Amino acid sequence: MSERKKFKIQRALGLELPGLGKPGALEKNPLPPGQHGAQQTRRKLSEYGLQLREKQKVLFHYGLREEQLRRFVRDARRISPTNWIESLIGLLERRVDNLVFRAGFGRSMASARQLVSHGHVLVNGKRLTIGSAVLRPGDTLELTEYAKGEMTLASRESPRLPLPEFLQLGDNNDNTRATLVSLPAARHIPFAFEPQRVAEYYAQRGV
Numbered sequence: 110m111s112e113r114k115k116f117k118i119q120r121a122l123g124l125e126l127p128g129l130g131k132p133g134a135l136e137k138n139p140l141p142p143g144q145h146g147a148q149q150t151r152r153k154l155s156e157y158g159l160q161l162r163e164k165q166k167v168l169f170h171y172g173l174r175e176e177q178l179r180r181f182v183r184d185a186r187r188i189s190p191t192n193w194i195e196s197l198i199g200l201l202e203r204r205v206d207n208l209v210f211r212a213g214f215g216r217s218m219a220s221a222r223q224l225v226s227h228g229h230v231l232v233n234g235k236r237l238t239i240g241s242a243v244l245r246p247g248d249t250l251e252l253t254e255y256a257k258g259e260m261t262l263a264s265r266e267s268p269r270l271p272l273p274e275f276l277q278l279g280d281n282n283d284n285t286r287a288t289l290v291s292l293p294a295a296r297h298i299p300f301a302f303e304p305q306r307v308a309e310y311y312a313q314r315g316v
Contacts, residue, residue, distance in 0.1 A: 110219070118169050122162060127270050127299045128170035128210065130217030160310035163303050170300060171201050172218045177241070182316050194308040195295055202275070202293035205232060206240030208250055211299075212276055212287040213268030214261050229256035244289050251279075251286040261285075270299050 115129040125135060154162065168178060185197035201207060206222040209230055215221030224230055225240040231251045232244065244250075252261060265284045272278065275293045279286030295304045 122166060122169070124166075124301055126166060126170040128172060128207075128218035130219070130269070132269070159303075160306040160313075163306040164310050166300060166302060167201070167307060170218070171204070171207060172222065179311075179316050182311050194304045197307075198295045198298060198304065199292050200243055202297055203243045203245075203289065204240065205230065205237060205242045205244060205250070208244060208276065208287070208289060211270060211273055212250060212278075213265050213270075213272065213284060214250075214252060214256075216264045216269050220264070224252075224256060224261070229253050229260070246289050246291055249286065249288045257285045273297050273299075 110129075112131070115131075119125050119129065119135060123135075125132060164178070167173070168175065171178075173181075181197055181200050182193070185193040185200055188200075189196040202211070206218060206225050209215055209224055210218050210221035214230070215224055222240045226238050228236050228238050229252060230237060231253060232242070233249055234251070236253075272287075273293065275289060275291045275297060277288045277290045278284055279288070295302070298304075
């Protein structure tokens, strides 16, 4: 995805999505695409529009396709039928590619996913190339010796987001290794988000 498209998506949603990478997308032009002039304001969204916007935040931040998100919704419903939205966020936040991003190994979800798919990340000491794999508390992530060099140095020295409380760096704050120490929840999502609207969106569609 081009930088221009990333900026356009964030302008349309009215907020920055950390997973898309470089900050500052709304600093120069916070207005939605197609609107011009300081006097223009965002049109009021319908209830469906509000639900759709929250779902799109999830899709674009985590870099998912609709069918992938629906699969996670179904999995979350099986885990917790009465509070599946919390389970959904827990699953998304525990994906390997997201944990690589949240650990600061990559500056965006795309770069984190590329590290995983190219075999630069070890999970519990073994190479894993499936970014959608979901980890459990106690599992560890570690960069390969090659990836501990210049490939990830800038990201690790200046991570896009602060380390979340559900991750812990290695001994002596080794920023090439991290452990999942607890289950993430909706409050850990790193952008303004209304989970209930996503729950309503999929409930109305029988997913």
